[in-house]
Amino acid sequence: MSNIETRIKSLQRAMRVKRVDAFLVLNIKNIRYLTGFTGSSAFAFITRDRSFFFTDFRYKEQAENEVRYSERGLEKGKRIFLIKNLMKKLGIKVLGFESSVPFDFYDVLRQLQVTLTPLNGLVEQLRLVKDSEELQSIKEAIKRAEEAFMATKPRIRPGITESAVALRLEEELKKRGCRRIPFDIIVASGRHSSMPHAGQTDKKLEKGDFVIIDWGGEAGGYYSDMTRTLLLAGPDMGPKKKIYDIVNRAREKAISEVREGIKSSDIDAAARNFINDAGYGDYFGHGTGHGIGLDVHEGPRISWMSREPLSSGMIFSIEPGIYVPDFGGVRIEDLVLVEGDTGRTLTTLNRKLEIING
Template sequence: MNRLQALTTTLPERGVDGILVSHIRNVRYLSGFTGSSAYLLLGPSGRFFITDFRYQEQARAEVSGFDIAIVNDDVSDFLVEKARTSGMHVLGVESSVSYAFYKGLLRKGVRIKALTGFVEDIRKTKEQREIRTIGLAIERAEKAFSLTRPFIRPGASELQVAGMLEENLKKTGCRAAAFDIIVAAGKNGSMPHARPTGNKIRPGDLVVIDWGGEADGYFSDMTRTLLMAGRDISRKREIYEIVLQANREAIGSVSGGVHARTVDKTARDVIKKAGYGEYFGHGTGHGVGLEVHELPRISRIGRETIRPGMVFTIEPGIYLPGTGGVRIEDMVLAKTTGCSVLTSLNKTLEILH
């Protein structure tokens, strides 16, 4: 069953006759369109791809299996008319649609039902082609890090390292970094999503580096933490080894049929037992694919049972205000039994001089 069939066959159980897809990543997933503005209107008796003048040539080159419509006026008028003539009496819409757009459809007499995650549920499990593409995004990111690593040393600023890493990502074939690169040295490392500054790396600093690559619209996401040689680094070495153990044990717990919360708890218990539970406040991982952060959510509030084919991160951390932080992030592919670790960079502690 292809992606469109998997979606449209669920319409009756969702209580709708058709679905409007507006989230551009979901549009790409279902149609192959790589532009930045389009809608899909899907039902048992019609499949419509709607965009505007800017993308008409691109749409005709990339999209097949849909009736392509170029609409330069109010797109809601077109959607209402097509929904009516195609027998879509109750239209499901994504939760990401704007309130103004939602109200506009209601005013024009469309019966609407808000649906959450109806495409994302399909996206959670990756096809072999997607897994290969994500693998290429990982390969590019790891190569870029290897090119950058010799320049990560005392005296270099966070911004310099981030800029060099971004440049190297482009050299390896990425259109851009997957997200704003995090380079957090010393005390800045206690902020999980710190922004790079002009602060220079100093002896004894922990340096947290979180980055990702891209390949054909798919992303990778990984983190490594390095330690600069210096005096009084014993506690920093200690928390690194705790996080590494949490990372490894969480990876070891991943398998088809295991609940996401179980994986999160495995990592969290290691850190809690070592006395640092209050310093690990974020989730253990998240799905990666057409978006850097997608389902499944590997956290205390995660709702998913892990299925073979899911690709997600394992990224426990400890963040000590005034000292710094450690995060070690890998990407894994869940299997029927166990998982494959897709990232391959060294993660044993490196002390750089």
């Protein structure tokens, strides 16, 4: 059975549990997951024992190449009429739909006069656990990101601007085959490094700056996400080394907890308690990590609020940080795969503090 076929069959099992006759899939990432289609406009209509895929004429040829398992059709005119006819033909009485659809579309669905069941994250639930093909893509996305970083690193010196570093890194990612950049690269130096969601500015890197670099790669539609923090030699090296060391050990603590069955909140707690005990609890305001795959942020959330137990095959970030206003910040982020009793760290770049002289 192909991966795609396995995914559809798992979805059909979940649909039985939810008691829907059919499930309408509009989220383009979910469609890609269920059909292999990489274009940007389509919908999938899954019944208990069949799987339909529709796109418009622009993607006809592409769909013929990519969509093998589902029955293919072409969209023309209003989507709702097509859905209506299909439902009539198949005798669908209870239609499930993604609860993430716009209210507008829900309002249109109401015309169908069938029972409508909003389903929250039905496909996303399947996407939590990665299969071998997905793991390969994520590994490749990591490799591209790491190589791009290594090619960029020699430029990271006092005097270069944050945005020049980001631009170079982006070029290197694209050169290595990343068709999309998963998110705007963060290069946050000095005072900016103390703002967890700083972007990049025309500020020049200066001696004594922490430089947080948060970036990701892509391969086969799957993303990677990682963060490294470098230190430019300068004043206050003692306290800076200390903060770096706390974050790095918090990262290790969290990763050492990763295993099948553990709750996300326990992993978060491992990092958070360590940072609390070191006296920096007020400076770690965000969650410890997030799942990654076709979306750069997906389940599982690794946070104090997330009590779901982990399963083998889940891949997520571990990214504790400490951000001291007007002083600077550190974040270190790895991607980790749950593998039975352990967590396997997929990212390989050095995490020891690198001090750049120059």
